[in-house]
Amino acid sequence: MRFVEEYRDPALMRGIADAIVRRATRRWTIMEVCGGQTHAIVEHGIDQLLDPAVELLHGPGCPVCVTPLETLDRAAALAEEAGAIVCTFGDMLRVPGTRGDLFSVRARGGAVRVVYAPLDAARLAERTPDRAVVFLAVGFETTAPAVATAARWARARGLGNFFLLVSHVRVPPALEAIASAEDTRVEAFLAAGHVCTVMGTAEYEPIARRHRLPIVATGFEPVDILEGVALAVEQLEAGETGVSIQYRRAVRPAGNPAARAILDEVFEIADRPWRGIGVVPGGGFALRSAYHALDAERAFPLLAARAPVTEPAACRAGDVLRGALRPPECPAFGRACTPEHPLGAPMVSTEGACAAYYRWRGAEACA
Ligand code: SF4
Known part of the structure; x- marks a missing residue:
């Protein structure tokens, strides 16, 4: 198939869903990891098509959603108390922190800018050498290579006013945490195809082995998701575990070597808090020592002095x-x-x- 409409063909979707329902001897519980997959599932009624055979649980794969409240408060403090220009992706501006969202910070006079790429923030720092520019770096392994590229670009130019407030997270440790939870109901994962495009699939092998479940690297269109579910159900019915790839037009087992190389140059694996899950061992990235000069946490002492915050009780x-x-x-x-x-x-x-x-x-x- 070549065109997106083909991946949204209702007759094809129905055919795959019917085959899954016929194959299933019981109702299986499968978690799709990525928020993009969740939107496709809800938009196209995939959960309803599969209801007799599969319960789809929605996972933690929304990078904005898992960014801790504290990180938003830190970004607000940098803009309002340290006088820095805070740059980030547009999605982040409406996420509420304890002192309002970044739109309200901007309304109060704080310098908050939306950028389309981390490199835009680094270039802004080059153009405004009298102001500190901080990029709020959120997202999974998919966005981290672009941030790493900006870090390398800034370091090569010796920019002394460009910083990164790093809140990058890694998906496999979160799946490990979910699969290890005593009350977990997950019997298979649909892994996020774009993350696997960058990182490959090797990191999922030990999780699949340890928890004896199928993990399918899956794309984002309705037919992709249904094919991913079909692969998972086939393995579940056959009593097999392991990692397989549905999203073959993008995912290679080794991932993208160039993206992985720059990630490895700039970042190291670190424990990282996930909103709603807590601190996940190895669940994120931190800047390597060669890049510590760009680390906003080290450059701005006011960040170290901030008290921990708690999530609002009303939000589940x-x-x-x-x-x-x-x-x-x-x-x-x-x-x-x-x-x-x-x-x-x-x-x-x-x-x-x-x-x-x-x-x-x-x-x-x-x-
Ligand atoms: S309050 Fe409830 S509906 Fe709103 S974001 Fe939180 S969990 Fe979702």
């Missing part, structure tokens, strides 16, 4: 992100929490599960 984002609660089951969904007045990141982000249900199911989901 933590339960949503680990698949323990479907968004419509949150008491605030569609009532106190809407895209216009979000209580938590999953209602803000274009990849958030709560936003997916609100956008595509609306009143039906609230009922």
